[in-house]
Amino acid sequence: MPSHELLTAYWSHNELATNGLILLNLLGALLLGLMVGYERSYHGRAAGMRTYGLVCMASCALTVIAGYPNFWFGGHFDMGAAIDPTRIIQGVVTGIGFLGAGVIMREGFNISGLTTAASIWASSVIGVLIGVGFYLSAMGLAFFSAIIMIYLNRIEAVLPSRHAVAVRMRFKPGYKPREEVLRRIALERGYEIAGGSLTISGDVGGQEWRFVALALSRKSGAPLSELADELAAFEGIDGFQLSHARN
Numbered sequence: 001m002p003s004h005e006l007l008t009a010y011w012s013h014n015e016l017a018t019n020g021l022i023l024l025n026l027l028g029a030l031l032l033g034l035m036v037g038y039e040r041s042y043h044g045r046a047a048g049m050r051t052y053g054l055v056c057m058a059s060c061a062l063t064v065i066a067g068y069p070n071f072w073f074g075g076h077f078d079m080g081a082a083i084d085p086t087r088i089i090q091g092v093v094t095g096i097g098f099l100g101a102g103v104i105m106r107e108g109f110n111i112s113g114l115t116t117a118a119s120i121w122a123s124s125v126i127g128v129l130i131g132v133g134f135y136l137s138a139m140g141l142a143f144f145s146a147i148i149m150i151y152l153n154r155i156e157a158v159l160p161s162r163h164a165v166a167v168r169m170r171f172k173p174g175y176k177p178r179e180e181v182l183r184r185i186a187l188e189r190g191y192e193i194a195g196g197s198l199t200i201s202g203d204v205g206g207q208e209w210r211f212v213a214l215a216l217s218r219k220s221g222a223p224l225s226e227l228a229d230e231l232a233a234f235e236g237i238d239g240f241q242l243s244h245a246r247n
Helices: 003-009 013-042 049-065 069-075 085-101 114-131 135-158 179-188 224-233
Strands: 105-107 110-112 164-171 191-193 199-203 206-215 237-244
Touching (some): 013 069, 013 135, 179 191
């Protein structure tokens, strides 16, 4: 077959129709992933809308292309070939997963790099789509991913949200803090202690409490500088650390 016919086969009517259907699946997966990610972000969890949207959309891309093997490589894929492309895809995605895990950093309750890891994984899926000849779908996935990375922060800024603060407090030896008092103080300052986040450790030097304080609303919650001034003046605290819990 002449080379120009091989190239045009990738942009035939049937190929474009299949790519269009794949794009619709990607868009649906993206919207549902963003919905789940918003719920997690609103409740102060580490992974937010961008991470969930990228992962859900890329997972959909890998799944949906498996249903159209007759359109792989411009419709020239030999189903009886000795080499199985799905095994290659599996190896690529698994390997990229380990690479993405390497950019995730955790310090206490703060986790960073999740979105970067998800974008790396999504980029590998874009490469897979190009490799099997679904060029239009690959361009669509790249476009959606770029939109998420560039503009989603602006969308999140207008949605109802609550910021979270990671708190570490070291109490002086002999001082016994009470959880109900701590929760009441947090509420008075516009925060609540996120469920399941309280961790208590101690030794002869005193107890150390760690937790995530979640603002009651977008406008509530005292700023970190004000909280730091109050903690510094508190007689029972030997040391503390405050930081924004970020994705």
